[in-house]
Amino acid sequence: MANATSVNPLRAPLRRLIDAWTQVRLLEPASEDLGLDPDLPTLYVLPRSSLSDGLLLEVLARRQGLPDATMPRQLGERTLPAQLSLPTTRRRLWQRRKRSRSPFQSVIEAHRDTGCDIQLVPVSIFWGRAPGKRFGFWQLLAADSWRLTGRLRRLLAVMVNGRDLEVHFGAPLRLAELDDGREPSLTDRKAARLLRVHFRRMRSRVLGPDLSHRRTLIEGVARSEPVRRAIAEQAGQSPRLRARLTKRARRYGREIASSMSYPVMRFLDGVLRRLWNRLYDGVDARGLDSIKALAGEHTLVYVPCHRSHIDYLLLSYVLYTQGLMPPHIAAGRNLDMPLIGPLLRRGGAFFMRRSFRGQPLYSAVFKEYLHRLLNRGHPLEYFIEGGRSRSGRMLPPRPGMLSMTLDSFLRSQREGGQSLVFVPVYIGYERILEEASYQRELAGGRKRKESPLALLRIVRRLREPHGRVALNVGEPLSLSDFLDRAQPDWRSATSPGEEAPDWKRTAVTELGETLTRRINAAASLNPVNLVALGLLATPHHAIEATLLERHLTLLVELGRENAAALPSGEPGDWIEQTQALGMLKYQPHALGDLVTADPAQATLLGWYRNNVLHLYALTGLTAFAFRHQARQSLDDLERLLAPSWPVLMREFAIAPPASFRKALADTLERLAAQGLLERDAEAWRRTDSLTGEEQLRMLGRLMQPPLERGYLLLSVLLNEAPGHFTHDALTERTRQLAERLARLTGRDSPEFFDARLFAGLVQSLEAEGWLRTREGRLYYGSRLREGARRGQTLFDPALRHRLQRIARHTEA
Incomplete structure (x- = not known):
């Protein structure tokens, strides 16, 4: 032309x-x-x-x-x-x-x-x-x-x-x-x-960037300065050992490196298109325009939440269909199995071992490979939670990949590399493929090793309904902008060959927390997790259909401000859809139809409730404060809830509001607008409506499990002198008591006594300064005692007595 x-x-x-x-x-x-x-x-x-x-x-x-x-x-x-x-x-x-x-x-x-x-x-x-x-x-x-x-x-x-x-x-x-x-x-x-x-x-x-030949890339990694330095430190003056370690470095490179292949990516695209059409009713992708504005000018690192093995494939497929280059994906070495591993490797996956401890040469090879991908501008994807969430909630971030990404970024800035942007992604399912294995593992069963036969067993479920999938892109985070806020002098803080700066560990921790909050902030509501929020807030997982429909309408209105998207249709349609997915029972009755869930269904619904429970954390906490106090002033509520709120924010990965008092006042106004509270002079009180009172009670039950866990942990801790418990001993003892409480109250919910929740709770108390560690022991002071005393008033006397009775089973 x-x-x-x-x-x-x-x-x-x-x-x-x-x-x-x-x-x-x-x-x-x-x-x-x-x-x-x-x-x-x-x-x-x-x-x-x-x-x-x-x-x-x-x-x-x-x-x-x-x-x-x-x-x-x-x-x-x-x-x-x-x-x-x-x-x-x-x-x-x-x-x-x-x-x-x-x-x-x-x-x-x-x-x-x-x-x-x-x-x-x-x-x-x-x-x-x-x-x-x-x-x-x-x-x-x-x-x-x-x-x-x-x-x-x-x-x-x-x-x-x-x-x-x-x-x-x-x-x-x-x-x-x-x-x-x-x-x-x-x-x-x-x-x-x-x-x-x-x-x-x-x-x-x-x-995407022009793909280098895999053999050339591996050879470049093995000959790089960091890898040669690691070899020299281990080999000393022995030429024979140096040659053997060099061969080992190349072997590590072949074990790690992806082999992205255009023919295989074409094949996977056709397979995945058929998979989504057969398995799901559709994929709702939101927020991709923000990625398109960044792609090509920045190195993109996608950090999705990790709920299912399908996450690996879903994000790459959506990016491709939207005209974006699929990323290289960090996958666990357990997926490098016969047949599946080579296919994933050629689709862009690179594999990493679970731990680098005691393997300095492997660590050097992996870090150099990661740096070369990032420095060339290849988009990357990894899961900061480390593994799939068996409980359905966002897991605390692991520092490994974030730390290596930060190291690579600092090095690339010295070499004149381009900027790096993290892209948080929330993925929400109406039904996951792994639901049976998650239930088994939460109940105490061992995690089964991945194998081709195990994946083939999943194929049998492809004809079952699985609803829709939501993929929402959260607010991107520029790493340079983040460091400018967290460590203003980061550009001059390190030089080539220096040890990691003192601020790095703190920066990585804060980076992980920021990304998890941005992932959770992109959560959307679907019919299944809405029904789960309502049905599981009843004592025996049974509710009148008309009341559940009204409560679903209430949940949508209360979640409108925080959720990235809301489901279409009417509450009756959502109940019908959840029933079609096999997660509840609809029982017609002459005096009014009933919606119920058996123990297995309730456990499964708990997973989907936990996906979005953080959206209602402050609402549920405020409603719980009216459980046995019919009238509360804003000042009283702030004094009562302020000690618990920072711990809940950490547990649910919620961004802190600019003012807790204002956020609390706004929550009270929203509850009043829905007819659950009434303004009484300078205070708020429960409405006289039976329906409104019941709905307020159901909202409060959303936060009852985490508040009970916190009460048990503080009771166990305060029953002993400071320094009595180690971190692990306190976590395990409280987990045992929570399991005992669940059994005594007929609560068939394994995630209620998940040890990771108690470990995270102890870490939150340390981060807030309520606990301190000295020589491996946990110490506390008057601040913790005062916070526990004020927290007790949240519980009515009957519930408080039951929790105290359970906590007294602590052994000296």
């Missing part, structure tokens, strides 16, 4: 052929979102001269109602082509390197002669992008990649990948904003430079 769309008798029939043959799989943004000024002339800019791209652009402009891409523009005495392409350096075997004339000089001169502004719209077209849509030799050969393609290959791309097209329109550039009055050649170079940067970022966003 020439820079001017000259008259060509073949152009019209070729355009009709392109129109009939091609099909665009993804086109963004929509024409109405492009922001074009209809009163200004529009010129389209392509990254290279291509007849096929030009014809397709003409077709798309007509289809989308965009300014015509065929007819030249007349500005004064100058005629400008509707399409331009960036100048390139052409080389022929028989000619010297020749640079084509820039197309922008005539445009700049026309702008200056007429004073009319001109819009330049960059257009990126991908014919069967390299991580492809379908598997096949010809599709692979003809797919777009980072290499420039010749005419024969472009013709093949049109023939083979004509129905696998992605088109991305860039934001229009105004020539008046680019032209600063200097020589036209300078403005010309400025426009070309800006457009080249745009096209390069777009190709990086869609295709």
Whole structure:
């Protein structure tokens, strides 16, 4: 295609052929979102001269109602082509390197002669992008990649990948904003430079960085300075040992490194498309526009919550369908099994051992491999929780991968690398594949080792209903901006070869907590977890259908401000959908239909309730305060709840409000707006409505389990002198008492006495300064005693007596 769309008798029939043959799989943004000024002339800019791209652009402009891409523009005495392409350096075997004339000089001169502004719209077209849509030799050969393609290959791309097209329109550039009055050649170079940067970022966003050959990458890792230093420290002066360790480093590299393969990614795309259509009713993806704005310019690190093995596949699939490069994924070595491991490795997974302790060479190889991925701009994905959540709640973040990412970022900044942005992702299911194994493990069963046979057993469940999936992107976090706030002098804090800075551990801890809060903040509500919130808040997991419907309406209204999305339909539809998934029983009755859950269903519903319980933490805590006190002033409530709230925020990974008092007052107003509380002079009191009182009680029961766990732990701790317990001893003793309480009260909920919850509770008390550790022992003072005393008043006398009786079983 020439820079001017000259008259060509073949152009019209070729355009009709392109129109009939091609099909665009993804086109963004929509024409109405492009922001074009209809009163200004529009010129389209392509990254290279291509007849096929030009014809397709003409077709798309007509289809989308965009300014015509065929007819030249007349500005004064100058005629400008509707399409331009960036100048390139052409080389022929028989000619010297020749640079084509820039197309922008005539445009700049026309702008200056007429004073009319001109819009330049960059257009990126991908014919069967390299991580492809379908598997096949010809599709692979003809797919777009980072290499420039010749005419024969472009013709093949049109023939083979004509129905696998992605088109991305860039934001229009105004020539008046680019032209600063200097020589036209300078403005010309400025426009070309800006457009080249745009096209390069777009190709990086869609295709990812150019993939290095795996063997070359592993060899580079083995020969890197950090790995050679680790080898030298172990080998000493022995050449033979040095050679053996070098071979071991290469073996470690082969064990770790992914082998991303375009054919395999094509195959996985086809398999996953069929899997989602068969397994789920649909995937609701939200917030991806924020990623598209960052991709190509920043290194992206996706940090999803980890609820299911499907998480690995779901995020990559959604990113691909939205025109983004799938990430390299950190996977546990337990998944590197026969058949499955090689497939995952070629789909972008790299494998890591559970622990690096006592393996300095393996640690050096893994860190160097990770650094090279990040430094080259490859998108990355890992789970900061470490493993899948068996309880359904967000687990405390593990420091390992975050620490290595921070080390790599500090090193890359010294080497002039690009910025790094974390992308928190919330994934919510209406039904997971692993529900049976989670129930077994929470009940005390051993975790079974992954194997191909175990995964094949899951195939039998593909015909069962699993509802929908939500994938929500949270607020991205720039690592440099985070460090500017947490450690303003971080850029000068370290030099090459220095030990890790003193502030690193604190920064990694704060980074992990910030990311978990942003993941939880992106949670959305679905029918299953709404029904779970309502049904499990009843004493015997049984409720009248009409009352449950009213309570679901209440939960939606109270969650509207915090949830990223709400379910469509009516409460009756949500109950019916949860029943279709096998998680409750609907019992018709002459005096009113009943909704019930047996013990197994209640345990399963608890997992889905825990996905979103954090959205109602402050609401539930406030409602619980009215359990046996009918009237409370705001001052009394603040004094009563302030000690418990920081601990609950840590347990549920909730971002702290700017003012707890204001957040509490807003919660009271919302409860009053729903008819559950009434304003009484300077205080609040329970409503006289029986329905309102029952709903307030159900809201309070949402926070009863964590408050009971905290009460038990404090009672056990205060029954002994400071320094009596170690961290593990206190955790295990309280877990045993919680299990005893669950059995005595008929509460079949294994997650209530999950040891990790008590371990996290002890860590929260330490973080808040209520406990301190000295020589492995836990010590407390008057602040803890006072907080425990005030917390006791939250419980009514009967419940307090029951908890105290359980706590007295503590052995000296």
